[in-house]
Amino acid sequence: MKKSAYIINLRDQQTALQAYDWVVGDDFFAAIEDAQIQYGTVAVALEVERLASASYDLHFSLKGQVTVDCDRCMEPMSQKIEGNATVRVRLGQEDADDGDVITIPEERGTIDLQWPVYEQIALQVPIRHVHPDGECTGETDKALKEFAAQAEEKSPDPRWDALKGVLDKQ
Numbered sequence: 001m002k003k004s005a006y007i008i009n010l011r012d013q014q015t016a017l018q019a020y021d022w023v024v025g026d027d028f029f030a031a032i033e034d035a036q037i038q039y040g041t042v043a044v045a046l047e048v049e050r051l052a053s054a055s056y057d058l059h060f061s062l063k064g065q066v067t068v069d070c071d072r073c074m075e076p077m078s079q080k081i082e083g084n085a086t087v088r089v090r091l092g093q094e095d096a097d098d099g100d101v102i103t104i105p106e107e108r109g110t111i112d113l114q115w116p117v118y119e120q121i122a123l124q125v126p127i128r129h130v131h132p133d134g135e136c137t138g139e140t141d142k143a144l145k146e147f148a149a150q151a152e153e154k155s156p157d158p159r160w161d162a163l164k165g166v167l168d169k170q
């Protein structure tokens with residue numbers, strides 16, 4: 001497996017605040033197994049705040065766009081995202097994640113942020129995400145078919161008959 005490019009060392013952080021910057025792209029999403037987001041470009045700014053008692057607050061700031069499936073037509077759509085999130089990490093005995101706090105072994109001192117970064121990006125996607133009205137793939141097809149059906153139902157335009165007569169004589 002390729003080594004994650006998102007491993008940071010918390011235990012050896014010398015300063016009260018440490019900043020990181022990444023721009024994650026398609027290859028980032030492709031590396032996540034079963035990712036709902038398969039494409040995108042997101043600028044990730046991270047500020048690690050060292051707290052008392054071997055804890056750290058990871059302040060994420062996320063901005064970009066991702067491709068997700070539309071809730072209405074199930075076709076891919078582009079979704080803009082922008083937001084902030086904070087994740088708390090503490091040094092402990094072994095790897096654990098209770099939903100509020102991520103624990104990493106103090107002995108190792110590092111955390112791989114590949115999954116947390118993905119998770120925070122995914123959380124920025126609105127629960128309901130759909131194409132703008134009328135832009136769903138299915139809807140466009142449906143509208144065209146309805147239009148065609150209506151056109152056929154209408155009684156033939158006499159001018160067409162006249163024109164047809166002209167064309168037939170040629």
Ligand SMILES: [Zn+2]
Nearest residue numbers: 070073131136
């Ligand atoms: Zn759609």
